[in-house]
Amino acid sequence: xxxxxxxxxxxxxxxxxxxxxxxxxxxxxxxxxxxxxxxxxxxxxxxxxxxxxxxxxxxxxxxxxxxxxxxxxxxxxxxxxxxxxxxxxxxxxxxxxxxxxxxxxxxxxxxxxxxxxxxxxxxxxxxxxxxxxxxxxxxxxxxxxxxxxxxxxxxxxxxxxxxxxxxxxxxxxxxxxxxxxxxxxxxxxxxxxxxxxxxxxxxxxxxxxxxxxxxxxxxxxxxxxxxxxxxxxxxxxxxxxxxxxxxxxxxxxxxxxxxxxxxxxxxxxxxxxxxxxxxxxxxxxxx
Amino acid sequence: xxxxxxxxxxxxxxxxxxxxxxxxxxxxxxxxxxxxxxxxxxxxxxxxxxxxxxxxxxxxxxxxxxxxxxxxxxxxxxxxxxxxxxxxxxxxxxxxxxxxxxxxxxxxxxxxxxxxxxxxxxxxxxxxxxxxxxxxxxxxxxxxxxxxxxxxxxxxxxxxxxxxxxxxxxxxxxxxxxxxxxxxxxxxxxxxxxxxxxxxxxxxxxxxxxxxxxxxxxxxxxxxxxxxxxxxxxxxxxxxxxxxxxxxxxxxxxxxxxxxxxxxxxxxxxxxxxxxxxxxxxxxxxxxxxxxxxxxxxxxxxxxxxxxxxxxxxxxxxxxxxxxxxx
Numbered sequence: 001x002x003x004x005x006x007x008x009x010x011x012x013x014x015x016x017x018x019x020x021x022x023x024x025x026x027x028x029x030x031x032x033x034x035x036x037x038x039x040x041x042x043x044x045x046x047x048x049x050x051x052x053x054x055x056x057x058x059x060x061x062x063x064x065x066x067x068x069x070x071x072x073x074x075x076x077x078x079x080x081x082x083x084x085x086x087x088x089x090x091x092x093x094x095x096x097x098x099x100x101x102x103x104x105x106x107x108x109x110x111x112x113x114x115x116x117x118x119x120x121x122x123x124x125x126x127x128x129x130x131x132x133x134x135x136x137x138x139x140x141x142x143x144x145x146x147x148x149x150x151x152x153x154x155x156x157x158x159x160x161x162x163x164x165x166x167x168x169x170x171x172x173x174x175x176x177x178x179x180x181x182x183x184x185x186x187x188x189x190x191x192x193x194x195x196x197x198x199x200x201x202x203x204x205x206x207x208x209x210x211x212x213x214x215x216x217x218x219x220x221x222x223x224x225x226x227x228x229x230x231x232x233x234x235x236x237x238x239x240x241x242x243x244x245x246x247x248x249x250x251x252x253x254x255x256x257x258x259x260x261x262x263x264x265x266x267x268x269x270x271x272x273x274x275x276x277x278x279x280x281x282x283x284x285x286x287x
Numbered sequence: 288x289x290x291x292x293x294x295x296x297x298x299x300x301x302x303x304x305x306x307x308x309x310x311x312x313x314x315x316x317x318x319x320x321x322x323x324x325x326x327x328x329x330x331x332x333x334x335x336x337x338x339x340x341x342x343x344x345x346x347x348x349x350x351x352x353x354x355x356x357x358x359x360x361x362x363x364x365x366x367x368x369x370x371x372x373x374x375x376x377x378x379x380x381x382x383x384x385x386x387x388x389x390x391x392x393x394x395x396x397x398x399x400x401x402x403x404x405x406x407x408x409x410x411x412x413x414x415x416x417x418x419x420x421x422x423x424x425x426x427x428x429x430x431x432x433x434x435x436x437x438x439x440x441x442x443x444x445x446x447x448x449x450x451x452x453x454x455x456x457x458x459x460x461x462x463x464x465x466x467x468x469x470x471x472x473x474x475x476x477x478x479x480x481x482x483x484x485x486x487x488x489x490x491x492x493x494x495x496x497x498x499x500x501x502x503x504x505x506x507x508x509x510x511x512x513x514x515x516x517x518x519x520x521x522x523x524x525x526x527x528x529x530x531x532x533x534x535x536x537x538x539x540x541x542x543x544x545x546x547x548x549x550x551x552x553x554x555x556x557x558x559x560x561x562x563x564x565x566x567x568x569x570x571x572x573x574x575x576x577x578x579x580x581x582x583x584x585x586x587x588x589x590x591x592x593x594x595x596x597x598x599x600x601x602x603x604x605x606x607x608x609x610x611x612x613x614x
Contacts (some may be wrong), residue, residue: 118337
């Protein structure tokens with residue numbers, strides 16, 4: 001039954017259908033425009049210089065080659081940087097989660113003097129831009145002899161305000177009766193935290209952990225300031241090094257390194273999308 | 288009054304204790320010897336659990352905040368042993384410096400363009416992806432992906448996109464018969480370039496928050512409007528947009544805060560140049576402190592930025608209190 005056979009039922013039907021077609025077209029267009037740069041980066045990293053510097057452009061690499069990656073790894077210690085980034089991200093995110101979890105537990109389940117003051121102190125830091133702390137922190141870290149060290153990169157950014165806030169929001173929704181029963185059974189705070197609170201908080205744990213992973217991995221300004229030695233450098237800072245040494249001369253090499261910086265976090269995002277997005281957009285829900 | 292045993296201490300789980308934010312006054316533990324011991328143990332645990340985080344915040348956020356305010360009154364270069372107290376001298380210098388006007392204007396243009404652009408395009412994208420279209424899940428994934436990527440890496444990737452000789456953008460412009468502008472060198476193109484990249488990176492976030500807002504718009508309101516013969520444009524204007532006001536406001540503030548603090552993309556693409564045409568307030572702080580090394584002066588500029596951010600946040604706080612009427 002084609003739409004053209006019956007004029008009257010055909011009309012509203014077409015009206016209902018055409019915006020769907022238009023919608024799909026718009027959606028495909030938006031997806032292509034937004035997705036193209038990432039695809040273009042990946043393709044370019046596999047092209048030879050001849051294929052890259054060609055007018056009109058060559059869309060696909062003839063024979064995909066990993067030469068650019070090898071060259072990037074020759075110009076900067078890419079493997080070392082990758083290990084540094086992974087290590088700092090895992091340790092940093094882990095400590096951040098632990099600090100936030102412990103602090104929020106104290107704020108919600110413990111009764112101690114100046115509890116409100118402590119809470120206010122933690123939350124207010126969300127409003128303090130890191131920029132204003134950079135010069136004094138830099139002088140402190142330099143004074144401690146922590147330039148070009150892992151602890152120099154890690155420690156100043158370790159305190160958890162956002163995580164504490166999210167954990168606290170979640171803890172406030174937990175049923176008190178369970179914790180009170182546990183207390184009556186003689187479970188101490190340590191046990192209550194690990195056996196009761198943590199198992200009831202896995203979504204929040206995942207959200208805080210993933211957001212921390214993303215921010216630690218991508219962090220740029222601070223590691224850029226405190227590190228100039230490739231042996232402790234992180235990947236994004238290493239990209240600067242490559243940009244400075246190779247200039248604009250070799251896009252293929254620079255883009256291969258860019259893939260190495262972006263791909264791991266992209267994979268984390270694709271695999272754990274729901275939890276990660278929940279964490280990154282949590283501020284909007286909680287106000 | 289002092290001996291009243293609170294419901295919670297008496298162990299009546301039927302009455303849910305009010306634990307809403309901000310932390311309600313904790314039930315006063317009875318003043319028995321047992322209570323005293325419990326209080327001491329709670330304090331000990333609090334020190335153990337909250338102590339490390341609070342200590343880190345004091346050392347790496349509050350101490351530098353105060354020290355930065357102090358540094359802003361000094362004539363002092365990074366690493367120099369000599370510092371001279373000059374009161375508000377740095378602020379006065381900033382206000383009268385020949386570059387300040389341009390930096391403020393650049394910051395203003397960048398912020399308005401990125402925030403405005405992200406809001407409008409993000410809402411459009413959200414409206415599109417809110418429709419029951421096949422494959423919209425994949426589209427959402429693609430739109431959100433840039434938000435999780437390193438700003439510096441994204442900057443490098445887009446420098447290649449914009450390459451006036453071998454970039455994808457000059458090729459596309461060529462299709463419609465246009466030549467490539469000198470993206471890297473001719474003002475205002477470098478600024479345009481940074482704005483485009485910033486939009487691309489943050490669009491998905493705005494769209495996602497708007498999508499959440501759109502899903503909270505009651506369907507029966509839209510149905511009623513449709514029954515009354517309202518066009519979809521009219522429904523959007525008269526019903527959907529007003530109901531989205533809290534979302535819009537939240538995004539406006541968050542995006543403004545983020546935009547005013549952006550650094551990575553500028554550092555990767557233009558380093559504030561050419562001729563300072565992409566130097567924002569944030570970027571000038573970095574330049575003054577770590578390139579020219581004038582840390583005292585840079586601290587004053589940082590204080591200015593801090594005050595701006597604080598003002599934006601204060602507006603939000605006032606609004607959030609009024610929002611109660613809305614929902």
